Amino acid sequence: DAGVIQSPRHEVTEMGQEVTLRCKPISGHDYLFWYRQTMMRGLELLIYFNNNVPIDDSGMPEDRFSAKMPNASFSTLKIQPSEPRDSAVYFCASNDRGRGYEQYFGPGTRLTVT
């Protein structure tokens, strides 16, 4: 299996622009998680899906952030408009709860908002 795939790996954008991050989970996994990692706040769970349905979005910082999962093999995290404080590494992870909660992480997208 190719593992969790994220794109792009790096994104540099100007404040106010829309940013879309993409994730393809491991085939057969029914949970998908979006995290944000910064030096100041560590690794934060933003939102997670089960069977394509959002279960808990309490970690989404503001209305500027939105996430979708239109099918079992694709999810997006959108920031509109972006701000410099959104600069972070965004990780997507997936798992199959039947295998005991171990999460498989993608390589991350490093977002820089200038």
Added chain:
Amino acid sequence: SQQGEEDPQALSIQEGENATMNCSYKTSINNLQWYRQNSGRGLVHLILIRSNEREKHSGRLRVTLDTSKKSSSLLITASRAADTASYFCATAPSYNQGGKLIFGQGTELSVKP
């Protein structure tokens, strides 16, 4: 709020020495997991210990869990330079039956050759 707090924040040792990292948490858990993150990479799962287990081994890794103290430790024996990474504990809260995990702030381990 963060569930896990890790100690120490940073650890520097010589190759061949053992490294011990500790994690404390606040609420009841289903299991506790340890992950490794190499610089610029995603997290990689190392080991999972269930709430009814007290100790678990995997290769050079040994994990203990004390639910009465709400704490866990990760021991890496005979460390190697390649073990240099950040190590995170993550808890699966009992109140959440989904796959949600709450991560600690991590311990940055440096193993010098």
